[in-house]
Structures are given as structure tokens and as C-alpha cells.
Amino acid sequence: MESYKEPLRELARPYRKAVLKALLVLTIMGGALFAALNISTGSYVLAAVEMAMGAYAIFVFRAIRYTRHLERWIIAYAIPFFTAMMFAMITPRATSTVHAWVLLIPIISHLLMGRRLGLAVAVFYMSVAAIIFMFKHQGQADMMQALPITNIAVISLCILVFSHVYEVTREQSERQLLKIAQTDTLTGLANRARLSDIFEREQQRARRYNTPITILALDLDHFKAVNDRYGHETGDMALQHVARIFRECLRATDLPARLGGEEFGILLTNTNSQQGLEVAEKIRVAVASTPLHVNNDVIRLTLSGGVAEFGTDGDTLRDLVREADRRLYHAKDAGRNQIIPADNRHPGNVS
Ligand SMILES: Nc1nc2c(ncn2[C@@H]2O[C@H](COP(=O)(O)OP(=O)(O)OP(=O)(O)O)[C@@H](O)[C@H]2O)c(=O)[nH]1
Numbered sequence: 216m217e218s219y220k221e222p223l224r225e226l227a228r229p230y231r232k233a234v235l236k237a238l239l240v241l242t243i244m245g246g247a248l249f250a251a252l253n254i255s256t257g258s259y260v261l262a263a264v265e266m267a268m269g270a271y272a273i274f275v276f277r278a279i280r281y282t283r284h285l286e287r288w289i290i291a292y293a294i295p296f297f298t299a300m301m302f303a304m305i306t307p308r309a310t311s312t313v314h315a316w317v318l319l320i321p322i323i324s325h326l327l328m329g330r331r332l333g334l335a336v337a338v339f340y341m342s343v344a345a346i347i348f349m350f351k352h353q354g355q356a357d358m359m360q361a362l363p364i365t366n367i368a369v370i371s372l373c374i375l376v377f378s379h380v381y382e383v384t385r386e387q388s389e390r391q392l393l394k395i396a397q398t399d400t401l402t403g404l405a406n407r408a409r410l411s412d413i414f415e416r417e418q419q420r421a422r423r424y425n426t427p428i429t430i431l432a433l434d435l436d437h438f439k440a441v442n443d444r445y446g447h448e449t450g451d452m453a454l455q456h457v458a459r460i461f462r463e464c465l466r467a468t469d470l471p472a473r474l475g476g477e478e479f480g481i482l483l484t485n486t487n488s489q490q491g492l493e494v495a496e497k498i499r500v501a502v503a504s505t506p507l508h509v510n511n512d513v514i515r516l517t518l519s520g521g522v523a524e525f526g527t528d529g530d531t532l533r534d535l536v537r538e539a540d541r542r543l544y545h546a547k548d549a550g551r552n553q554i555i556p557a558d559n560r561h562p563g564n565v566s
Pocket residue numbers: 401434435436437438439440442446447448449450451454475476477547551
């Protein structure tokens with residue numbers, strides 16, 4: 216489960232909202248200023264468009280305060296905003312300096328909509344602006360020369376490329392930081408924060424499609440003795456060794472996580488508690504039958520576990536981990552190296 220799409224979107228929200236708010240405030244102020252200037256020069260249609268954009272900006276400013284659909288409001292505002300820009304370019308009374316506004320499009324669209332949609336919207340409106348420019352100035356010999364046209368084209372392209380590169384790099388750094396923040400450094404497994412994020416997403420899917428989710432809680436047996444006998448460094452190697460076995464035993468859609476110390480939680484999507492028990496048994500047998508070789512030592516490890524199923528044992532990750540933990544401690548009490556299933560009646564084989 217490598218996708219960080221949802222948490223990245225969440226992370227970008229406050230910053231996109233701040234950019235949108237700044238744009239709205241500037242539109243309200245700019246709308247009033249340019250409407251007054253256009254009224255004074257008799258450009259009433261343009262003034263009406265500017266006042267309408269200002270009024271719409273006030274409406275959107277209020278609407279985004281508590282919205283859960285910021286992305287939709289961004290599109291609902293940016294598209295009319297850019298369209299109004301194109302309209303301002305078409306009007307006969309508009310001066311050629313109005314084209315300077317087009318340079319804002321790639322910056323605003325990337326900041327508000329991200330690298331993919333931002334690029335698509337920017338390329339579309341900049342192309343429309345280029346066509347309008349050519350039509351408008353086709354009779355003006357001084358503008359229709361290679362140098363001024365190349366100047367404008369290169370500046371526009373530079374701003375488009377810089378905005379895009381900035382946004383791509385920003386997203387990559389954010390993804391990298393998020394990955395670090397959600398990964399256990401010792402084992403490379405997910406940590407509790409990532410397990411929680413993925414569980415939130417998966418439980419929504421499970422409710423919608425009525426599919427099962429199972430949580431396993433697994434804990435190494437007598438791990439303190441491993442540390443005491445072979446040292447902390449070897450203990451760390453044992454944790455890495457177990458993490459490797461988890462990866463080998465699980466599907467790509469399962470998420471193994473280190474909950475802390477020598478305790479692990481595994482999220483199994485599309486898996487009921489019976490299938491979950493089979494997975495846990497497979498891991499238990501693999502750990503018990505794959506000793507760790509360090510120098511000349513052969514270190515035999517075992518683990519105990521508990522299974523809990525979404526819905527039957529609880530609806531939140533906290534409840535499910537608590538239930539799976541409760542069974543895990545039964546397994547410890549019953550002699551270790553065993554899994555207690557979700558129905559709590561039939562412990563798995565003790566080898
Ligand atoms: N090497 C290493 N040891 C750790 C790490 N985190 C926790 N431990 C050790 O794990 C051991 C856990 O000990 P206990 O909680 O007594 O559990 P146990 O010895 O496995 O006994 P049972 O769980 O009852 O089978 C302690 O010695 C901790 O110091 C870690 O990151 N690296």
C-alpha cells in the first residue's frame with residue numbers, strides 16, 4: 216500500500232485554502248478598483264464583469280469557511296476567473312496591457328489545483344489567450360513582428376515551466392516527508408499513524424462495498440530474553456527479520472505496521488476473520504520455522520497473536536486493536552506461539 220494520495224490532499228488543503236483566500240481578497244479589491252476605472256472611461260460591460268467577479272468572490276469567501284469540498288470551490292472560482300480574463304481581452308476597449316494578466320494563470324492554477332490539473336488548465340487558457348492576442352493584433356505591424364511575439368511567448372513559457380517545476384518539486388518533497396513521518400525507521404514497516412490513515416480510507420470502502428476487514432495483533436515471545444542474551448543490536452536485527460517475513464507472507468494490499476516495541480498490527484482488507492486467522496497462522500509458522508542467523512548464533516523466534524474483525528469487534532481502529540490485543544494476551548497466557556481467533560474459542564495450533 217504505497218499510495219499517499221489522500222493524506223497528501225489533506226496536507227495541501229490549508230495551503231490551497233490560504234492561496235484561494237488571498238486570490239479572493241485581491242479579486243474583491245481589484246474588482247472594485249478596475250470597475251471604477253472602467254466606468255470612468257465608459258467601459259461599462261467590463262466594469263459590470265469586474266463587479267460581478269468581486270461579488271462572486273465575496274460569496275465564495277463565505278462558502279469556503281467550513282467547506283469539505285474545497286477542490287470543487289477552487290474549480291468553481293478559478294474557471295470563471297480565468298474566463299473573465301479572456302473576456303476582458305476580447306472587449307474592444309481593453310488595452311493591450313490586459314494581456315499581462317495572463318501571466319498569472321499558470322501561477323494561480325498550479326498553486327490552487329496542483330501539478331496535473333493546474334498544468335492542463337494553464338495550457339488551455341494560455342492557448343486561448345494566445346489565439347485572442349493574434350486575432351486582436353493581426354493588423355498591428357509593430358506587434359506582429361518576430362521579436363515582440365517571441366518575447367511574450369518565451370516569458371509565458373518560462374512562467375508556466377517554473378510554476379510547474381515548483382509544484383512538482385513541492386509535491387515530491389511533501390510525499391517524501393509524509394513517507395518518513397509514517398514509516399518505522401527500524402523495520403521500514405508502516406507506523407501507527409499510517410495504519411490509522413489507511414484504516415480510515417479502507418473502512419469507508421468496506422462500508423460502501425460491504426467487504427470485510429481484519430486486524431491482527433502480533434507480538435514476539437520472550438523478546439526481552441533475545442535482547443538480554445544477544446544484545447540490543449541483534450534484537451533490532453530480529454525485528455527486521457520478522458518484518459521481512461511479514462512482507463513475504465502478505466499480499467500487496469495488506470498493511471503490516473509496527474505499533475511499538477516488539478508489537479505489530481496488520482490490516483487485512485477484503486479478508487474475514489477466518490481468512491485472517493489463516494494469514495496469522497501462516498506468519499506464525501513462518502516465523503517459528505525461519506530462525507535468524509547472526510554470526511554463529513541461530514536465534515529461534517516465535518510470536519503470539521490475536522484476530523479482530525471490523526464490525527463484529529468494533530468500528531474504530533482503537534477498538535479493533537484493543538480486541539485483537541486482548542486475544543493476543545490470551546495467547547500469551549495460554550503458552551505463547553499461538554493465535555487466538557476472532558470468535559475467541561478455537562486457538563490455532565501450538566507447534
Ligand atoms: N532491540 C530492540 N528491543 C526493543 C525495541 N523496542 C522494545 N524492545 C524490547 O522488547 C522487550 C519487550 O519485553 P517484554 O515486554 O517483557 O516482552 P517479552 O520479553 O517479549 O515477553 P512476552 O511479550 O510476554 O512474550 C524489552 O526488552 C524492550 O527493551 C527495539 O526497537 N529494539
